[in-house]
Amino acid sequence: MRIEAVTAPAAEDDNAFAALMRQTADDRLGAMTAIREGFPASMLKEAGTYFEVPASRIRAVVRLPETTAHSLVKRGGNLDAAVSERLWRLADLMWMARDVFEDENAAKIWLRTPSLAFRSLAPMDYLDTEPGAMSVRQVLNAIATGGAA
Numbered sequence: 001m002r003i004e005a006v007t008a009p010a011a012e013d014d015n016a017f018a019a020l021m022r023q024t025a026d027d028r029l030g031a032m033t034a035i036r037e038g039f040p041a042s043m044l045k046e047a048g049t050y051f052e053v054p055a056s057r058i059r060a061v062v063r064l065p066e067t068t069a070h071s072l073v074k075r076g077g078n079l080d081a082a083v084s085e086r087l088w089r090l091a092d093l094m095w096m097a098r099d100v101f102e103d104e105n106a107a108k109i110w111l112r113t114p115s116l117a118f119r120s121l122a123p124m125d126y127l128d129t130e131p132g133a134m135s136v137r138q139v140l141n142a143i144a145t146g147g148a149a
Contacts, residue, residue, distance in 0.1 A: 017046040021091040035085050038078030061127050062086040090127050100144045
């Protein structure tokens with residue numbers, strides 16, 4: 001799977017991050033390949049636009065310094081595998097939240113809104129580590145099954 005294909009998203013979304021979510025939702029092998037190759041650095045801005053948050057918030061989730069991000073975007077470079085994986089994790093959890101809430105906008109709002117379940121942080125802020133992502137998945141599973149979150 002080549003992520004360059006993501007730069008031509010469906011007109012419905014008109015966003016490369018949304019296209020990434022759709023492409024990698026069920027294709028784990030393709031996601032692994034794309035992560036290893038590195039997503040285009042421009043995907044950071046696309047993710048910020050998609051979630052309606054500043055790019056700095058996305059950079060915090062993927063743990064990428066502003067200067068590095070700016071340099072990569074300027075030269076049209078790709079993110080390294082670790083940063084790409086954290087960005088993919090954000091897409092993957094967005095997809096899961098969308099399925100749980102059965103509404104894309106509700107899922108976006110939930111991911112970026114602080115919650116007592118996450119010690120007054122937003123679920124999105126937990127996605128910089130896999131243990132944090134596991135906590136988000138656990139809460140989403142509880143919501144999906146009618147358990148307390």
